[in-house]
Amino acid sequence: MRTLDTADVTTTVTPTSLPRRVRAMVRLHLANPMTPIYMPLMILSFIFVANYAIWQLVASAGNGDAVGNMNNGGVGFVVIYMMVIAVQTMNSTFPFAMGYGVTRRDFYLGSAAFFVLLAVGYAALLAVLGVVERATDGWGMGAQFFAPLFVGDIGGHGWFYLHLTLLLFFFFLGASTAGVYVRWRANGMYVFFGSLVVAVIATIWLIIQTDSGDAIVDFVTDAGLFGMLTWSLVVSAALSLVGYRLIRRATPRA
Amino acid sequence: MSTTVEVSHLTKRFRGVTAVDDVSFTLQEGAIHGLLGRNGAGKTTLMQLLTGQEFATSGEISVLGSSPVENAAVLRNVCFIKESQKYPEDFKVKHVLKSAPWFFANWSQDFADSLVKDFDLPLDRKVKKLSRGQLSAVGVIVGLASRAPLTFFDEPYLGLDAVARHTFYDRLLADYAEHPRTVVLSTHLIDEVSNLLERVLVIDRGRILMDDTADALRATAVTVVGQHAGVEEFARNREVLARESIGGIASVTIAGLTDTERSQATAAGLELSPVSLQQLIVRRTGPMDATTEHTKENVA
Amino acid sequence: MDDGRPIFLQVAEQIENEVIEGSMPEGAQVPSINALAAFHRINPATALKGVTMLVDTGVLYKQRGIGMFVAAGARERLMAARRDNFRAEYIRPLLNEAAKLGINPVQLSDLIGKELQQ
Numbered sequence: 048m049r050t051l052d053t054a055d056v057t058t059t060v061t062p063t064s065l066p067r068r069v070r071a072m073v074r075l076h077l078a079n080p081m082t083p084i085y086m087p088l089m090i091l092s093f094i095f096v097a098n099y100a101i102w103q104l105v106a107s108a109g110n111g112d113a114v115g116n117m118n119n120g121g122v123g124f125v126v127i128y129m130m131v132i133a134v135q136t137m138n139s140t141f142p143f144a145m146g147y148g149v150t151r152r153d154f155y156l157g158s159a160a161f162f163v164l165l166a167v168g169y170a171a172l173l174a175v176l177g178v179v180e181r182a183t184d185g186w187g188m189g190a191q192f193f194a195p196l197f198v199g200d201i202g203g204h205g206w207f208y209l210h211l212t213l214l215l216f217f218f219f220l221g222a223s224t225a226g227v228y229v230r231w232r233a234n235g236m237y238v239f240f241g242s243l244v245v246a247v248i249a250t251i252w253l254i255i256q257t258d259s260g261d262a263i264v265d266f267v268t269d270a271g272l273f274g275m276l277t278w279s280l281v282v283s284a285a286l287s288l289v290g291y292r293l294i295r296r297a298t299p300r301a
Numbered sequence: 302m303s304t305t306v307e308v309s310h311l312t313k314r315f316r317g318v319t320a321v322d323d324v325s326f327t328l329q330e331g332a333i334h335g336l337l338g339r340n341g342a343g344k345t346t347l348m349q350l351l352t353g354q355e356f357a358t359s360g361e362i363s364v365l366g367s368s369p370v371e372n373a374a375v376l377r378n379v380c381f382i383k384e385s386q387k388y389p390e391d392f393k394v395k396h397v398l399k400s401a402p403w404f405f406a407n408w409s410q411d412f413a414d415s416l417v418k419d420f421d422l423p424l425d426r427k428v429k430k431l432s433r434g435q436l437s438a439v440g441v442i443v444g445l446a447s448r449a450p451l452t453f454f455d456e457p458y459l460g461l462d463a464v465a466r467h468t469f470y471d472r473l474l475a476d477y478a479e480h481p482r483t484v485v486l487s488t489h490l491i492d493e494v495s496n497l498l499e500r501v502l503v504i505d506r507g508r509i510l511m512d513d514t515a516d517a518l519r520a521t522a523v524t525v526v527g528q529h530a531g532v533e534e535f536a537r538n539r540e541v542l543a544r545e546s547i548g549g550i551a552s553v554t555i556a557g558l559t560d561t562e563r564s565q566a567t568a569a570g571l572e573l574s575p576v577s578l579q580q581l582i583v584r585r586t587g588p589m590d591a592t593t594e595h596t597k598e599n600v601a
Numbered sequence: 602m603d604d605g606r607p608i609f610l611q612v613a614e615q616i617e618n619e620v621i622e623g624s625m626p627e628g629a630q631v632p633s634i635n636a637l638a639a640f641h642r643i644n645p646a647t648a649l650k651g652v653t654m655l656v657d658t659g660v661l662y663k664q665r666g667i668g669m670f671v672a673a674g675a676r677e678r679l680m681a682a683r684r685d686n687f688r689a690e691y692i693r694p695l696l697n698e699a700a701k702l703g704i705n706p707v708q709l710s711d712l713i714g715k716e717l718q719q
Contacts, residue, residue, distance in 0.1 A: 065373075142386070143392075146381055148379050148381070149404065496642055497644050
């Protein structure tokens with residue numbers, strides 16, 4: 048071995064605990080805050096301001112009521128954007144994290160924690176804005192952007208729960224779907240979507256055959272908004288497990 | 302000599318293609334290893350197996366004492382810079398350098414900063430907007446500054462021009478001297494790195510062809526040049542790796558000559574010229590055709 | 602660094618040359634392994650091998666924690682060894698080449714004489 052003036056060989060580094068590793072992974076997702084935070088906030092503000100300007104124009108043109116059916120761009124946009132983030136995470140951040148020596152398990156745990164963090168943050172923001180919107184009677188114009196009127200009066204906690212569950216659902220939906228691609232690439236996607244189409248058709252056929260259309264409608268109305276949202280949480284949890292199973296055997300192929 | 306990596310009968314098959322074929326070797330702790338071979342020989346796959354990024358079809362891998370697959374304690378010591386490394390969408394160079402220390406305990410920010418200057422890397426540019434050379438430079442900088450006890454470089458300097466490559470070799474040697482660690486360099490630019498290497502592993506079509514010290518390998522072949530008749534006489538019954546002729550002169554590359562045999566050659570008026578590592582490997586892994594006597598049996 | 606012989610030998614030879622020429626006198630400190638490696642652009646292990654060989658042949662000696670130094674009498678020993686090889690390494694090839702060119706021994710002596718007078 049070496050003698051004389053050469054230094055000792057670098058010994059192994061001390062292992063870190065799971066919480067620290069997950070934290071490092073979350074930090075990695077937030078290393079470039081532009082993508083998960085600044086950009087969506089900027090776009091959201093822009094959309095809102097643009098809509099506000101249009102509402103003002105319409106209102107001043109005479110028909111103050113015509114504003115009533117303005118879009119619900121708030122929730123819709125954020126939800127889709129977050130789904131895209133989830134897909135990008137699986138596609139680009141996954142192979143990068145592997146290059147940094149992160150295990151698949153730590154990657155997924157860290158990413159899931161990141162999704163939850165974002166979901167909570169955005170849900171809180173949207174809830175607050177929704178409450179303000181209702182309190183100001185639609186920004187003084189009867190407009191609806193953050194708090195669609197058809198949802199009724201569910202209060203701040205209600206809005207938070209609604210946005211949270213929706214965001215979580217789309218996060219894990221995006222992650223699982225992207226997981227199929229990362230695991231099985233293009234062929235996997237064809238099989239996946241093909242199966243999806245078959246499954247949807249089969250379900251519809253089944254519903255018609257068993258004439259359970261009414262039963263389903265009853266189920267939904269009985270559950271109500273919050274029941275359905277809670278069911279979506281169950282689905283999100285299931286999807287998160289699916290994503291985990293998919294990534295465990297995925298490889299960062301170029 | 303202690304080992305950081307031990308591989309035993311490792312095989313990896315992808316839908317009918319055997320990328321790594323019953324491979325066994327060890328990596329010496331604290332040495333710079335060259336993993337040499339042609340494109341598609343299996344270098345990248347092998348390194349992906351060693352870092353747990355790919356799953357083996359069969360065989361055993363032990364990195365720092367245990368299997369690297371899904372093993373956070375082992376992988377924290379490993380840095381693997383791939384030639385085709387993907388980066389998160391919209392990451393800028395500064396984000397890469399900012400996040401690396403969270404994963405590599407030995408990261409040196411000072412070293413990283415000086416390397417950024419050496420390679421003239423624009424910190425504020427998005428990674429996807431970098432030129433090929435700059436992209437390679439990012440990988441090289443992370444690999445060097447990580448000072449990971451086990452560092453792999455998978456042809457990360459292909460996009461670099463000759464000047465930048467030599468900057469990489471110089472920085473690697475200098476930092477390695479101060480902070481010795483196990484390094485594995487895969488490349489097909491063999492002659493450029495041959496002086497850096499302590500041990501050489503040659504892989505061809507998924508199998509290990511050579512596994513020895515660089516010096517020992519260089520000594521395994523000699524080129525004998527001279528008049529046709531004399532050369533052929535000398536080459537008879539010896540293992541011939543390559544054969545060329547022009548006019549009345551023949552040049553034959555022969556494997557393994559002892560010192561006495563060398564003196565015999567010079568006494569017979571033949572000239573001996575050394576075979577560089579690159580020539581040796583090219584001869585041994587080149588295509589098989591009529592002009593070379595390179596057959597499967599010659600392969601060790 | 603030519604491809605000829607093992608690099609560690611070339612490193613050793615370069616140091617030997619410096620000792621013989623006098624640029625590294627007895628007791629002088631030899632550059633560190635890392636400095637040699639950086640200078641020749643080679644792996645430190647190779648540089649170490651070359652230096653270790655010189656320690657083994659008595660050309661250098663090691664002072665723990667300080668470095669490597671030229672041993673006493675190293676120059677004389679190297680000169681003696683080189684003188685032994687002189688005939689095989691220089692005289693024989695000279696004679697071979699002369700024979701090839703058809704220069705007989707008398708003409709050869711003549712040439713040597715002329716060259717010495719320069």
